[in-house]
Amino acid sequence: MVEGFSRRKLLSLEMAKGENGRDNMQIDGHEPRQANAVYEEFNANYLKAYYGKLFPHAEMFKWMSYGNDGKHPACDHSYFGRREFSFTLDNDIYLRFQSFNNATELENSIKEKCPVKIDIGPVYSVDPAKRHAYAQSGDNVFTPVERELVFDIDMTDYDDVRYCCSGADVCLDCWPLMTAAIKVIDIALRDDFGFNHILWVYSGRRGVHCWVCDGRARRLTNEQRAAIADYFRVYKGNDNSQKKVSLMGPVLHPFLARSYTEVLRAFFEEKILSGQKLFATAERFEKILETIPDESIASELRGKWMESRRSSIAKEDINVIRWEQLKHLLQSGKHKAQGLRRCVEEIVFSYTYPRLDMEVSKHMNHLLKAPFCVHPKTGRVCVPIDPEHCEEFDPTGVPTLSSLLDELNSGGQGAEIDNELDRTSLGKSVRFFRSSFLQPLLKSCKEDMESSYNRKLQQSKNSLNW
Numbered sequence: 001m002v003e004g005f006s007r008r009k010l011l012s013l014e015m016a017k018g019e020n021g022r023d024n025m026q027i028d029g030h031e032p033r034q035a036n037a038v039y040e041e042f043n044a045n046y047l048k049a050y051y052g053k054l055f056p057h058a059e060m061f062k063w064m065s066y067g068n069d070g071k072h073p074a075c076d077h078s079y080f081g082r083r084e085f086s087f088t089l090d091n092d093i094y095l096r097f098q099s100f101n102n103a104t105e106l107e108n109s110i111k112e113k114c115p116v117k118i119d120i121g122p123v124y125s126v127d128p129a130k131r132h133a134y135a136q137s138g139d140n141v142f143t144p145v146e147r148e149l150v151f152d153i154d155m156t157d158y159d160d161v162r163y164c165c166s167g168a169d170v171c172l173d174c175w176p177l178m179t180a181a182i183k184v185i186d187i188a189l190r191d192d193f194g195f196n197h198i199l200w201v202y203s204g205r206r207g208v209h210c211w212v213c214d215g216r217a218r219r220l221t222n223e224q225r226a227a228i229a230d231y232f233r234v235y236k237g238n239d240n241s242q243k244k245v246s247l248m249g250p251v252l253h254p255f256l257a258r259s260y261t262e263v264l265r266a267f268f269e270e271k272i273l274s275g276q277k278l279f280a281t282a283e284r285f286e287k288i289l290e291t292i293p294d295e296s297i298a299s300e301l302r303g304k305w306m307e308s309r310r311s312s313i314a315k316e317d318i319n320v321i322r323w324e325q326l327k328h329l330l331q332s333g334k335h336k337a338q339g340l341r342r343c344v345e346e347i348v349f350s351y352t353y354p355r356l357d358m359e360v361s362k363h364m365n366h367l368l369k370a371p372f373c374v375h376p377k378t379g380r381v382c383v384p385i386d387p388e389h390c391e392e393f394d395p396t397g398v399p400t401l402s403s404l405l406d407e408l409n410s411g412g413q414g415a416e417i418d419n420e421l422d423r424t425s426l427g428k429s430v431r432f433f434r435s436s437f438l439q440p441l442l443k444s445c446k447e448d449m450e451s452s453y454n455r456k457l458q459q460s461k462n463s464l465n466w
């Protein structure tokens, strides 16, 4: 029997996590932090059962192979074996540069080592497990050659614009910030960059990850990745500067204009404004007034709001009323100045625009937690999120390690279903992963392979004819 997860071990695991408590940063350079509540249900025996019966090993292998596991002459059979996996074990041990030659090796290793976390790194020029052998040759042949373009959005980066929770906590009042982020980024990746194979995953606690898996995305250089990350950057704030967003130029960039009109404006007015009660207290509305460059307008609004706080007991939401007053003053005829009109948009962007962890996107060799891992702190499974229905996603309702095992054990009604996965609420997530992401991806990998093979064949025919 595997020894259960001791409290001490869990504590030390927490301590070893990356700075800011991020669970997906590169695993070196971590610093200790305060460990708080320990999730009792996270138990090595549970994890063993999860990897044994539920984790979609075959799908993970298929995905990471990108069609190279087939019989087509253009398949690169070394492809999967050059991918780095990294395992975090329950005793603080990090195993980096793990590689596997086939599906069976991957599955057996996961089942045997029972990692509390699996991270996925890049595909290297050579098998990462044998990197030292190549390092001695001195010509730097061990280098990342492919990696999905990834994005990491973490709720802790929104702490200055949410009042319901902070730090690691999320609730249904602040989670919509992630929904808005998914929509904005997903639309741009598809419409502006032409990517099709995009996987969104709940990080298991307080954020989302995005994996862009088109061949074109996987082969981007670090410079190109940085350029894409920069495309998404409007948030330049920190806690010390009042202005979180600068929208430059006489007109908004088409991407920002579309994000604003299609997603952010409605989202701000319908969800965030009242959900976060952005104008409910003087402290909160002062933060917004500080961003208005015209002092006379700011003090006019301040005066109005201080007064209304004392007098009126309005039936209507005070946040909505104040926002309408602010908009009216800033956009009214007598304040035609560009900067003031732009100010309304800047406020909306400050409170809703996606805040990306840029470093994760910029470098090929950044590790990112694999989908379908179980978050050691919450016990929640990192399930895919359908971007088309992301507003329906409820992070507090995703399957947890213990709920899944309960479902497995209460087997009765599943007598006619011989697939154990389909007996649990994880079945839906895996089916979504297969049908919406994996199957279209593999189909296009096959087509790419076919056409590049035919092109090469034609070239060699041409050269023979010559």
Ligand SMILES: [Zn+2]
Residues within 6 Å of the ligand: 162, 164, 165, 169, 170, 171, 172, 173, 174, 175
């Ligand atoms: Zn919240």
